[in-house]
Amino acid sequence: MAHANLEKGELMSQVKQQIALANAQEMLSKMTEKCFKKCISKPGKALDGSEQRCISQCMDRFLDTWNLVSRTYGNRLQREQVKSLQNDALN
Template sequence: MNFSNDYSSTSTMSNKKQAVMDQVRNELALANAQELINKINEKCFSKCVTKPGYLLDKSEQTCLAKCMDRYMDAWNIVSKSYISRIQKESQGENL
């Protein structure tokens, strides 16, 4: 028997699996970022731009900036809480 070939093929399969998992994670992160941008555009535009025109006036610019900041802050809080919860649940299962 040749154990080194068995280990090598297992290692190669593991590396391929990790590469696929990394690609899926990257694609999910990109999809989440796109969703965030789309939601910010949708929510903040409808809230702040009541009369669309060629230019944004000062109050619309200020409203959009504040709306985007609040939305990003909320998104970050929810994301951190979610990740923390997943990590705690994962640790609880591993014990």
């Protein structure tokens, strides 16, 4: 039985890693799309200085926002989990 639990734990770990990778890939794709649309009006062979600054600032804001939303969501999940455990203990 302990072997089955170990395999289940390893499988869950792999699934969590795959989900994290998929989330990171989605974030990068959305960031690229949004910042390109915002900053690049006439695509060419190279970015000019204003396009480079715009891309940099756009990516910084996108990542800051992504991190804020992720932290807020994680905190909410923790609060709900604590609340659920407290309700279970009372019942």
